[in-house]
Amino acid sequence: MINKKFKKNIKKIRIISGKLKNSKLIIKNNLIIRSTTNLRREMIFNWLSYKIYDSYCLDCFAGTGALGIESISRYASYATLIEKNYKIYNFLLKNVNLLKLINIKVIKSNFFVWIKNTKKKFNIIFIDPPFYKNLVNKTISSLEDNNILMKNSFIYIEIENNNIIINIPKSWILYKKKIFKNVICFLYKK
Template sequence: MGKHRQPNQSQKRDKSGFIRIISGLWKGRKLPVHDAEGLRPTTDRVKETLFNWLATDIPQARCLDLFAGSGSLGFEAASRQAEQVTMIEKNPAAFQQLKKNQDSLSAAQLKIIQSDALVYLAQTPSEKPYDIVFIDPPFRQGLLEETLRLLEHNQWLHEQAMIYIESEKEWPVTAIPASWQLYREKVAGQVCYRLYQKAP
């Protein structure tokens, strides 16, 4: 009765080999994604919500995309007229794919750095502070606490910066610096995403 039918290869294969830019200069463009373990591109639905929250903040903003991975958030910000987007990605193959995608878009406002995000944040910033920071690390590896501490402690943030955090639903928010105020919060399945604003 068809019980033992094998799924064909195309059904089994993961279809998330691309990210799609939702709006802006490169609206509708699809960019290939390196398939690395732990790489979880932000879903279109979450991304659309986030960029609705940030709609008036993105143009002319300086953005930092930590744990950039597929670059889904950084490319979207650049497409929507961010002045500069710095992406930090440790995985060599994912970094190479980000560079290829940057070339295909001729995106001069992107700066892509191959580095561990925590090592990068541990240094003293050599440029102006950032207006918007995207933090979407691999889940359940204890990376968020130190990331937030270094961002605040080493003065990477503009005095009214917006900080986006995507985490597993059960992550305790006790590590949030005292001067950050929750601006928006939503849950999608096992993921919680929050936007904070640093109070001046």
Template sequence: MAKKPNTPAAGQIRIIGGLWRGRKLPVPHSPGLRPTTDRVRETLFNWLAPVLQGAHCLDCFAGSGALGLEALSRYAASATLLEFERPVAQQLEKNLALLNAKDAKVFNVNTLNWLAKAGNAFDVVFLDPPFRKGILQDTLNLLEQNQWLADEAWIYVETEAEHDTLDVPASWRL
């Protein structure tokens, strides 16, 4: 039996619901890029349904863009996608153009550097950082310290299974 290759292949994501339901979008090959599965996204966006319409969303470590694009498809007011890898950010720009998504912006930046500045408050924040890089806690701290979160903001965190606990600010509800 052949072994599965260690490096991910280029592929695609599918928008699960909303305006662009069923649309398939290309995702480039990039080590460590692992789009959130359809099943997880469907569950997540069912939970977010009451707060998503009209929300301003921040997709940190956007990667495939699956979370930010799904939010836009489900009538979020805007989505800001942060992606460090240039080829991945370029594909995100192309996918936004394919969808004619006018209310989205892609920034080819280091997320921690971007969050280190004061910013505008977001209603929904998606955090799916590269695994085993030790940057999730710093990301949480910067979101709080630099007022990136609206009152009653919702934050989705996807992390490796062995990550036991997060030290979240006292003002946050889990």
């Protein structure tokens, strides 16, 4: 049983569709984390609706794990979630275990270290790093340099809306774009 003090200090993030619809992910409120809102997650997965089935997903900066877990809920074959913060990683691991998900691998690592050592390939990539850390361009370069994208991959990028210039490789084609008040969302196809 969860005590009242702990219960006040947690937030729940709902899986919005698929076989895990309405399942709740639990995360501590005091962890420095910015989760993708339900509205944006719904938009992302509408964009990916026919592409997510049987896909191999990579969430470069997992945080709550909502994007990777939502992918599995919508019948992705496999998801790899990278998270370097130990406390966030532990909550993410607990959520994956509570949902009894066997086709998700949660890895505690810095994305830029992990990618240099992986041999896996992915066809859906989520790039949603902590804002104001200038990690998007470095992430894109790392994806290209380490050759982990399958042919016809989709890459979702979420950035803060403050005139950041992202360097997109010539082989990536803009598929969708949506501007919110403080966030810009892109979906590219390689």
